[in-house]
Amino acid sequence: MILYVLILAVLQGITEFLPVSSSGHLALGSYLFKGFDHRGIIFEILLHCATSIAVIIYMRKELWNMLKSLFIFNSVKQNSRAADLSNEGVKYRSLFLIVIVATIPTGVIGFFLRETSEKAFGTDWMVAAGFLVTGCVLFASRFFSVNRKNLFDISFGQALLIGVFQGIAVFPGVSRSGMTITAGLLTGCKPEASAKFSFLLSLPAIFGALILDIKDLNSIKSEYFLTFLIGMIVAAVVGYFSIKLVVSVTKKWKLHYFAPYCILLGIILLIIK
Numbered sequence: 167m168i169l170y171v172l173i174l175a176v177l178q179g180i181t182e183f184l185p186v187s188s189s190g191h192l193a194l195g196s197y198l199f200k201g202f203d204h205r206g207i208i209f210e211i212l213l214h215c216a217t218s219i220a221v222i223i224y225m226r227k228e229l230w231n232m233l234k235s236l237f238i239f240n241s242v243k244q245n246s247r248a249a250d251l252s253n254e255g256v257k258y259r260s261l262f263l264i265v266i267v268a269t270i271p272t273g274v275i276g277f278f279l280r281e282t283s284e285k286a287f288g289t290d291w292m293v294a295a296g297f298l299v300t301g302c303v304l305f306a307s308r309f310f311s312v313n314r315k316n317l318f319d320i321s322f323g324q325a326l327l328i329g330v331f332q333g334i335a336v337f338p339g340v341s342r343s344g345m346t347i348t349a350g351l352l353t354g355c356k357p358e359a360s361a362k363f364s365f366l367l368s369l370p371a372i373f374g375a376l377i378l379d380i381k382d383l384n385s386i387k388s389e390y391f392l393t394f395l396i397g398m399i400v401a402a403v404v405g406y407f408s409i410k411l412v413v414s415v416t417k418k419w420k421l422h423y424f425a426p427y428c429i430l431l432g433i434i435l436l437i438i439k
Contacts, residue, residue: 179404185344216398217405275333296339297432
């Protein structure tokens with residue numbers, strides 16, 4: 167049991183932020199280890215929560231400034247220092263709202279397709295289709311020109327589009343990070359800004375899924391709690407280093423390098439299903 171959990175945790179940590187679909191790899195891992203009787207959405211969400219801790223640590227500056235921005239207003243301008251703080255507050259408060267706007271279409275899509283996506287998790291041909299979609303989207307990213315918009319230049323319309331792309335990633339095999347980063351590039355964001363916005367968007371998406379399925383946590387056998395906790399710690403540590411890797415790859419405009427892997431994996435799954 168512990169071996170199964172550790173392998174799936176490492177898979178989650180590596181693939182959560184790389185554009186290769188963590189959910190698809192978790193499904194693959196579950197297919198390989200038939201003795202693992204908690205395959206499915208609950209364990210996946212627990213591992214996603216673990217990797218969200220890695221996001222919080224990596225994005226701590228942005229998240230802290232977003233939190234502070236809720237209490238800094240333009241009316242406080244007694245001196246230049248206060249004005250600078252106020253302007254910074256406006257930027258991060260706007261970013262906070264943009265994240266909320268982008269989360270709306272994701273939530274709507276996830277709510278209406280929740281049952282379908284859960285069934286897809288156990289359907290190998292749908293996982294294969296998800297990998298193929300991811301591969302095609304990543305390949306398309308190589309044709310986008312270099313753009314200049316930073317994290318604070320994302321508009322509400324662009325945020326909605328990125329949120330739709332994230333919503334599509336509710337299906338296993340479709341990479342959430344690959345879809346959102348590519349959507350960011352498509353809407354004119356700098357590569358690093360696209361990656362960071364993708365990380366920020368992962369937090370409400372993951373915690374929203376946890377809220378929807380919190381009642382099902384009672385179905386986990388008590389003797390598995392410690393094992394799952396160890397798995398979550400492993401996923402969080404591995405996930406942190408994966409974040410650094412994907413930022414480096416995205417900066418170099420090499421996201422499409424992952425396309426052949428996803429397409430090949432999808433084809434192999436279709437052949438052996």
